[in-house]
Amino acid sequence: MRKLSILLMLAAFxxxxxxxxxAFLSANQTIVNLNEGNYSIAVTNVTGESESAYIFGxxxxxxxxxxxxxxxxxxxxxxxxxxxxxxxxxxFEATNGTVRNQKLALVNVRYDTDxxxxxxxxKVRVTVRADVxxxx
Numbered sequence: 451m452r453k454l455s456i457l458l459m460l461a462a463f464x465x466x467x468x469x470x471x472x473a474f475l476s477a478n479q480t481i482v483n484l485n486e487g488n489y490s491i492a493v494t495n496v497t498g499e500s501e502s503a504y505i506f507g508x509x510x511x512x513x514x515x516x517x518x519x520x521x522x523x524x525x526x527x528x529x530x531x532x533x534x535x536x537x538x539x540x541x542f543e544a545t546n547g548t549v550r551n552q553k554l555a556l557v558n559v560r561y562d563t564d565x566x567x568x569x570x571x572x573k574v575r576v577t578v579r580a581d582v583x584x585x586x
């Protein structure tokens with residue numbers, strides 16, 4: 451009976467952990483034609499970052515998606531792609547002014563993932579890099 455209790459407590463501990471899978475896979479139905487000369491490149495190579503850390507877990511990346519399976523998150527919110535894009539726009543505004551009422555678009559968007567896996571600790575950092583164009 452005692453072994454069954456320990457086994458149930460261990461299963462509950464393992465199953466009560468957290469999982470995070472993030473990806474920014476967008477499907478735009480708006481067609482933007484950049485060969486008409488109705489735009490200018492506002493800024494190139496703008497970046498935004500976000501990171502989260504977990505204990506007793508494992509993180510991995512499969513191209514555009516970063517996934518983590520862990521017992522508990524100890525740093526960050528887990529909203530890596532959303533926060534990285536918000537950070538990208540904040541970095542743009544810090545050097546170029548507000549984006550409000552401007553006709554801007556991100557082009558050449560690239561995603562990089564940096565993962566640190568230790569036995570008791572895993573940390574994931576997502577970096578979004580893009581160019582910003584402004585339409586006339």
